[in-house]
Amino acid sequence: MSDKAQDLASSIKNIKPTLNQNIFTFNENGSIYLYYPHTLTFIKLDKDMFAILKDCNGVNTIEKIIANNKANRDSYSIFKSLFKNDIIIDRTKATKQKPKKEKKIDFRNRLAIFPTTACNLRCKYCYANGGDNPQYMPDEIYQTAIDYFIRNHTDNSGEVHLSFHGGGEPTINLSLIKKIYATFLRNCKNKSLKPNVSITSNGVFNLGVRKWIFDKEIGLSISMDGLENIQNLNRPYRDGKPTFTEVMGNITYFIKSGREMGIRCTVTSKSLSGMKETIKFAKANGISSVHLEPVFNTVRGLKNSITSPHPKDFVEEFLNCFMLGLSHDIEVTYSGLRCYDVPQERFCSAAGQNFVVTTNGDISCCYEVMHPSDPASKLFFIGKVVNNDVVLFEENISYLKSRVTDNLPQCSNCFLKFSCAGDCLVKVFRNTGDIFSVDDDRCYMARSINKKIIMWIADGVIEPRDQKYKSSSFTC
């Protein structure tokens, strides 16, 4: 042993390490993998190393563990790295964490407004029945909602977001969204907050809308299904005419103007086979990211015989697309791919932290719940704009906020418990009637996709592009 190695050995040999209880382990194809979401650490190890880790029980010293396993004395360097990544911990140094105080109201810094239920398209799987009952948000609703939100949001970053979203196509009434935008900016200015505005659109809008989005630097997210035949089949105008040319015209305009543009594609059983072609299509057209999302059952979708892809098929195709995306420098993602994101205890802000104002003034916690006739509204509606004021439904907020990983019994041993955190609340609710339950198909997809990607990272099949992320190998 070198002097340096001897110094290391003497400094840590008497520590009694404990294996971190939040480490997840799985065996696959004869290899052992460890995944620690809190430090986003991906580990592949052999049986000797696994035996050593099993001895990290808080009783044995490192010196004894090395001796018991007849390991090479250079193994001390491994222990140093394991400590660094919190894989093992020294309980004598553990500090007590103060419990978080839950705020009664916890709307973060994102306000969403559904300005209209009118829509120029009639997408075959639309969950909102967009355009079937066209209505526009009255002035007093957005004025009251914005005023309330700016006064009560709990984020202290100094920045607030306004997102124009669903129920219909937000850009269909430019004068309305201009008024909402101006109201938002005025309120932000009064509170010295930095505004950030974005629109989720179907991409079919005129030059006036395009110019406004560009001039005001409004963020833009476009839902389109990629290939021309799929887009025209699933996302036509209300009279059935094709929309591909208009959408691509707008996407191309923004890309040429210097924006990074991504698309969100809904995948059906029929369009599944076109997923890989969609990635190539994105590459050819300068699109930087493709979000692939399996369609879920909707009233309109069922009428149009739209079916979701088989979970196993989606997993296989998604993983192929993910790798194809890496080779083409296209980010390929889906809502359940989270193994390399920051750990979280909630799947999304629908767990009591969203503030989504629907066209008629209901306040929803979920972007997919917007009609009072929807049974899910009993749970996901958290307030209402009434008489120039906002009334909150505190019971619903508390219930939704309690939907965190620790309260999900079926997720208690899952390696994705701090990543997926129980998956989409409303889909679980629609399928099981209980937000604390699990949607089996989506669970299967999330577990399969994330497990494979964890293995790819741990194996070194894929590597972080940024050199600042570290990868280290030890063989003693």
Place this chain on the structure above:
Amino acid sequence: MKKRKIASPSIKITSLKKSGKLKGCSPICACDTDPCACDCHFCQCVSKKAKIKSKSEKGSVIKHHTKFRIKK
């Protein structure tokens, strides 16, 4: 008597956290809040898709869109 083989433990560790803070809900999400405030599958893309290149980015170094690459 057979001599027990001395163990040669082998481990490969890849950490994405220690040397750099991850931002947002997605590898290229532009959202600065941590944890991300826009993390449902509809809104998680809003920020990243909307990311507008700064003047210094335009026409300068090639900026990659993916967090990972296939190891050569």
